Amino acid sequence: xxxxxxxxxxxxxxxxxxxxxxxxxxxxxxxxxxxxxxxxxxxxxxxxxxxxxxxxxxxxxxxxxxxxxxxxxxxxxxxxxxxxxxxxxxxxxxxxxxxxxxxxxxxxxxxxxxxxxxxxxxxxxxxxxxxxxxxxxxxxxxxxxxxxxxxxxxxxxxxxxxxxxx
Numbered sequence: 001x002x003x004x005x006x007x008x009x010x011x012x013x014x015x016x017x018x019x020x021x022x023x024x025x026x027x028x029x030x031x032x033x034x035x036x037x038x039x040x041x042x043x044x045x046x047x048x049x050x051x052x053x054x055x056x057x058x059x060x061x062x063x064x065x066x067x068x069x070x071x072x073x074x075x076x077x078x079x080x081x082x083x084x085x086x087x088x089x090x091x092x093x094x095x096x097x098x099x100x101x102x103x104x105x106x107x108x109x110x111x112x113x114x115x116x117x118x119x120x121x122x123x124x125x126x127x128x129x130x131x132x133x134x135x136x137x138x139x140x141x142x143x144x145x146x147x148x149x150x151x152x153x154x155x156x157x158x159x160x161x162x163x164x165x166x
Contacts, residue, residue, distance in 0.1 A: 047129040050074065053106040061110065061125055061136060071114040075107035075145075078129055082148050085124060088141035097137055098146070104129045109143050118142070 048056070054074050062072050079085070079101050086098040110123040119140035126135045150156050 045130055048132060053127045057108050057127060060134060067112050071111045073109040078104040079107050079145055084146045085143050087139040088144050099126050099135050099137055101126060
């Protein structure tokens with residue numbers, strides 16, 4: 001009788017993983033249709049919601065982690081396109097690694113030793129809110145978001161941002 005319960009539990013787990021996978025597929029499909037519409041002149045894009053992004057991250061990156069305990073954190077707001085995410089403390093001996101946001105993205109920090117003092121193994125991940133593509137990198141510190149400012153001629157010529165000119 002105990003084996004039957006174990007098999008049913010396994011099937012429920014498999015069914016829920018399939019449901020999450022199908023949800024992710026339809027979100028990505030809907031977004032690709034929206035993206036192609038925007039290429040044809042329509043500017044509206046449906047972005048992946050915070051909740052759907054979390055479910056996609058749990059079903060993919062978190063599902064591949066074998067550590068006995070870990071914690072997945074999600075930044076509460078979308079990160080703007082053009083932003084870069086790096087770990088807080090860079091290794092002085094090499095160039096700082098970073099993840100670049102091509103479009104608006106959701107930021108995740110996966111702490112592989114919750115409660116431990118830093119530095120310790122972690123993962124920083126971005127989920128593109130348009131395509132659903134996930135980029136990740138190994139880290140030993142929490143993430144830092146670097147947002148470009150005044151990086152275009154339009155921004156530098158915007159009258160609302162000019163406080164003095166001679």
